[in-house]
Amino acid sequence: MxxxxxxxxxxxxxxxxxxxxxxxxxxxxxxxxxxxxxxxxxxxxxxxxxxxxxxxxxxxxxxxxxxxxxxxxxxxxxxxxxxxxxxxxxxxxxxxxKPSTNNDSVPPTVQPYFLTEYGKLFKGDCLKLFKMVPDESVDCIFADPPFNLDKEYDDGVDDSKSYSTYISWCFAWLDECVRVLKPGGSLFIYNIPKWHTYLSNYLNDKLNFWAWIAVDMKFNLPIPNRLYPAHYSLLYYVKGNKPKTFNPQRIPIQTCRHCGGEIKDYGGYKNKMNPNGVNLSDVWTDIYPVRHSNSKNRKYNELPVKLLDRVITMSTNENDVVLDPFGGSGTTYAVCELLKRRWIGFEVGNCEVIKQRLENKEKDIELLKRVYEEKNKLFPDKVKELRRKNGFWLAEDFMENKEHAVAEQITLSL
Structure with a gap:
């Protein structure tokens, strides 16, 4: 150790x-x-x-x-x-x-806890289950490990390791991630910034750093004598020079929920705005925690569908393989099912809650539908109505002006 x-x-x-x-x-x-x-x-x-x-x-x-x-x-x-x-x-x-080791051990054969058309869920320790996965066979990995904050989780999940034990454990499963990732494959790790300073330093010798994404998420309780913690970090690494798949993501302009006016002043660039939205940056302020019981699948923390949709659509295409070694409530697998990605899942705790979620997709279908109501649009429909009511500009205004100018130019040339 x-x-x-x-x-x-x-x-x-x-x-x-x-x-x-x-x-x-x-x-x-x-x-x-x-x-x-x-x-x-x-x-x-x-x-x-x-x-x-x-x-x-x-x-x-x-x-x-x-x-x-x-x-x-x-x-x-x-x-x-x-x-x-x-x-x-x-x-x-x-x-x-160094003690001698037997490197001829055969990877374990474990029966899946649950199977679907697109994926397999295995119950057990990820370090053991990783041995089943062949080298360079996965297109994308999303890992959301316990944060070692001594929180309550299902039986089998240890969230109170010593400082050194936790980091060494992270290094062990990161080595497995590097091994199974295809050339050009993407690795995303969701954690608090404190641990990512260690994990990033370790990964810099093994993979290509692509982004440190700040996911704006309030922790509710300030910590004495510290800055108020207001974000999680999402590390984004690539195996090789560049990702083999990168699908640009566009999001709406931030607007006031009361009047619909844009938060940032775009000045004379309004007519140049892409009607499909603005390019995604490495600061995500539009991801919200899953707090309401009617949206949750378990009593513990749960990742939002919007976060996983963004990661998976950005880094994979249909039928690509996504691996999540810390299944939790199964958000990764649920999104993969709806986006037609193949997936491999590990979970040491309660797998039944994941199975139930995947067998009853109605809630996730509705959540994903809401995500796509605001995706790749400069203004969602509800915001459009509010802006039109209050006399703010819309992308269509500039499109109409451009079409009118083109028609006028054609008339003059005739």
Missing amino acids: RFFSVFDLVVHHARLRGHSETQMYSFFRKRGIKKADLLCTKDTGMIPTDERLLDAILNYLDMSKLELELALGRIPSGYEHAYLQNVKEIAKLLESS
Whole structure:
């Protein structure tokens, strides 16, 4: 295991020595270090700057600061040249201590929990189920893992891993994503920005960074002494130089819901606006959380159909293969069914709720219909009516003027 948190390294050493949690904290308390001070190193990858705390940690680990940095998997600042000079010796040392493994193991054969014309849903741990998927066989992957925020989920879903365990676990399933993705395939990961700083850094050596999308979504409760968190992030990576499929998405102009007037002033460019809408940017402000019980399929958080429609239509075509290793409520699979994409799904928790959703598509058909009422339009029909009522311009006004000007030009030429 690679350690990212000093606290996790301390706990690991305590276990190796057979120390209980009480004995571990007692060691630090005798040196004037409170439990709260030590816990401050739990959810950060930083080495403490407080000299008293750092000295106590180094004393407990029986390490120097240099050894601590190495134990955390880092090349200490100022030692980069020495590290590169001795990389062969380091590699030999690592190879000599690596336990032998059997690489001839056959991928497991697991019966699907549920089958449809387009997809297969498997129940179990994604790291085991990934072994069934052949190399470079998937066109698009959408991953929405637990955020490790200690929230309640179905049995089998662990949302309270240690800092280092969580990131190492993410790296393990990301390796599988890279393996099964086709050249030109797209990988989307939905998470909070904190974890994406680690995942993005890891993926930069394996895939081609395409976008960091900010999905505007209020968290409701502000965090003391922090900026108010108001977005999730959606990482977008491609295997190879560019995506083999990229279908541009257009969205309506943002307008006031009361009067229909546009929020942004487009000045003299109104007549140049595309009647199919404006190009999608990397900040998505039109995705709303699923809060109402009549729209939900389970009691826990659920991704909106609009988000998955946008991701899937942008990055795939009909009959392409989409994989989602964290099924949740099954939104990815439901959208794939309606868009005629083939899909592979994994879920360690409650698969029955996904099965029920896919067997009863009426709700998702209605939700997707609402999405398409506003998709690839400069102004949705309801907004058009409001703007016409209040005397605002419409794309049709400029089209009529252009047609009139062309007709006039033809008359003059005659």
